[in-house]
Amino acid sequence: MTPDPLTRATQRLVRRLDELGRISDEPRKLTRTFLSPAMRRANTLVDWWMRSAGLRTHVDAVGNLIGRREGPRPGLKTLLLGSHLDTVRDAGRFDGALGVLLPLVALADLRRRAVALPFAVEVIGFSEEEGVRFASAYLGSKGYTGQVRASDLRLRDAKGVTVREALEKRSREGFSLPKPAHPRSSLLGYLEVHIEQGPVLEKKDLSVGVVSAIAGQTRGRLTLRGQAGHAGTTPMALRRDALAGASEIVLLAEELARASKPLVATVGTLVISPGAPNVIPGEITLSLDVRHPHDANRRAALAKILAAAERVARRRKLACEWTPTQDNGAVACSPEMTALLAASVRRVQKRPAELVSGAGHDAVVMSAITPVAMLFVRCRDGLSHHPDEFASPADIEVALRVMVDFIERLARKHT
Numbered sequence: 001m002t003p004d005p006l007t008r009a010t011q012r013l014v015r016r017l018d019e020l021g022r023i024s025d026e027p028r029k030l031t032r033t034f035l036s037p038a039m040r041r042a043n044t045l046v047d048w049w050m051r052s053a054g055l056r057t058h059v060d061a062v063g064n065l066i067g068r069r070e071g072p073r074p075g076l077k078t079l080l081l082g083s084h085l086d087t088v089r090d091a092g093r094f095d096g097a098l099g100v101l102l103p104l105v106a107l108a109d110l111r112r113r114a115v116a117l118p119f120a121v122e123v124i125g126f127s128e129e130e131g132v133r134f135a136s137a138y139l140g141s142k143g144y145t146g147q148v149r150a151s152d153l154r155l156r157d158a159k160g161v162t163v164r165e166a167l168e169k170r171s172r173e174g175f176s177l178p179k180p181a182h183p184r185s186s187l188l189g190y191l192e193v194h195i196e197q198g199p200v201l202e203k204k205d206l207s208v209g210v211v212s213a214i215a216g217q218t219r220g221r222l223t224l225r226g227q228a229g230h231a232g233t234t235p236m237a238l239r240r241d242a243l244a245g246a247s248e249i250v251l252l253a254e255e256l257a258r259a260s261k262p263l264v265a266t267v268g269t270l271v272i273s274p275g276a277p278n279v280i281p282g283e284i285t286l287s288l289d290v291r292h293p294h295d296a297n298r299r300a301a302l303a304k305i306l307a308a309a310e311r312v313a314r315r316r317k318l319a320c321e322w323t324p325t326q327d328n329g330a331v332a333c334s335p336e337m338t339a340l341l342a343a344s345v346r347r348v349q350k351r352p353a354e355l356v357s358g359a360g361h362d363a364v365v366m367s368a369i370t371p372v373a374m375l376f377v378r379c380r381d382g383l384s385h386h387p388d389e390f391a392s393p394a395d396i397e398v399a400l401r402v403m404v405d406f407i408e409r410l411a412r413k414h415t
């Protein structure tokens with residue numbers, strides 16, 4: 001028996017993920033950062049796969065690789081599909097890449113079956129999502145949607161090169177701030193397939209799930225100032241130990257988040273000063289990351305954590321200062337696109353599944369110009385940003401079948 005064409009397409013897709021996963025800026029591990037030599041090689045390879053799927057390709061002003069297939073007549077709207085081609089350091093080969101390569105085999109299958117699409121399709125391989133080189137995420141999708149700001153261009157990498165200099169080097173015509181690639185009125189929406197990067201689908205024993213919303217996130221630094229002193233001679237009652245205060249705050253944040261599902265709150269770094277075994281910690285800076293699918297709940301939770309931190313600080317006679325560094329609102333996925341996607345999931349997987357994305361994705365930025373939807377694919381042990389990141393061919397095939405079914409549903413809706 002010859003295998004089903006979509007099973008064969010999945011095998012091709014898995015081979016391509018392996019091949020792309022070997023293109024790296026570092027030996028023996030996968031690292032591809034914004035505009036790096038490996039990114040250029042990755043773009044060349046994906047460009048070839050895009051053209052094999054019948055797309056016309058170009059690279060835009062911020063290095064995004066874009067493949068486009070026109071509709072049957074001019075003036076039709078465009079469906080956007082894609083994800084990012086950059087990676088974290090020592091990455092897995094599915095994060096981002098799956099969302100760029102899967103649409104190509106889906107479109108190749110539709111072309112093979114001569115399915116008429118009453119819209120244009122664009123597949124985008126974003127040049128930057130992870131924020132590795134310039135410590136600022138989404139440069140690719142910000143460029144595509146016309147949201148790069150002058151302040152983004154001034155960011156410097158570890159070698160002191162600015163974003164503007166890196167972009168100018170690419171092009172002889174110089175660089176000017178890009179406008180949105182499309183007006184909102186000409187777009188149908190953006191669908192991104194991505195590995196879940198968490199354990200929810202695995203726990204539910206499901207291959208794929210539809211994302212209902214992408215959680216908003218607040219990040220900031222909390223600084224506590226007490227008094228450094230001799231660890232041997234300062235009696236316990238006279239101490240103003242900033243680390244002891246910070247420890248209470250870490251546990252308070254955890255307790256509050258545990259009691260307010262689906263809130264998540266994380267203290268990921270602690271900087272201890274002076275930081276010596278025989279000195280009472282005089283100053284602590286801790287990072288706090290708070291996420292929730294509803295902005296009002298996130299703000300309320302943050303306010304609660306900060307109020308609790310201040311109470312701890314007062315009791316311990318510590319100065320307490322909060323400096324926010326990032327604030328992204330939650331993004332609700334498009335009800336229309338999500339309903340269509342959910343219908344495809346029910347058909348292919350038999351069981352529906354809906355989940356919230358705790359991680360940010362290109363879809364967050366794309367939501368500024370068009371309705372967005374996301375499909376998550378189970379990954380082993382929920383592991384991501386790690387070389388052992390793995391999505392099984394069987395799960396990838398389910399995702400491929402869902403995308404093909406989704407595009408056909410969308411085509412029927414717009415015919």
Ligand SMILES: [Zn+2]
Nearest residue numbers: 084095096129
């Ligand atoms: Zn990603």
